[in-house]
Amino acid sequence: MPRWQGQPRPASPxxxxxxxxxxxxxxxxxxxxxxxxxxxxxxxxxxxRPFHGVMxxxxxxVVFWSYSR
Numbered sequence: 001m002p003r004w005q006g007q008p009r010p011a012s013p014x015x016x017x018x019x020x021x022x023x024x025x026x027x028x029x030x031x032x033x034x035x036x037x038x039x040x041x042x043x044x045x046x047x048x049r050p051f052h053g054v055m056x057x058x059x060x061x062v063v064f065w066s067y068s069r
Contacts, residue, residue, distance in 0.1 A: 038065040 022044055024030055028037050035055045042051050053067035 034060075035062050035065070038062065039067070042067065 020030065025032075025040055026044060032040075035057070038055060039051075039053055042053075047069065049069045051067050051069045053065065055065045056063045
C-alpha cells in the first residue's frame with residue numbers, strides 16, 4: 001500500500017488535522033482518548049510482530065488493558 005504523501009485535509013468533524021512528530025504522541029503531550037496511551041507505544045516500537053489487545057471501557061474510562069504478540 002502506498003504511503004500518504006501530501007498535506008492533511010484542511011477540515012474534519014473531529015477538529016483541525018495536523019501532522020505531529022511521533023515523539024509527541026509517545027510523551028502523551030496531545031489530547032487523546034485514554035486508551036491511546038496504552039497501545040500507541042506498541043504501534044511505534046521496533047517489534048515487527050502484530051499485537052492483539054483487549055481494552056474494555058466503562059463510563060468512558062479504561063477498565064483494564066492486556067495484549068499479546
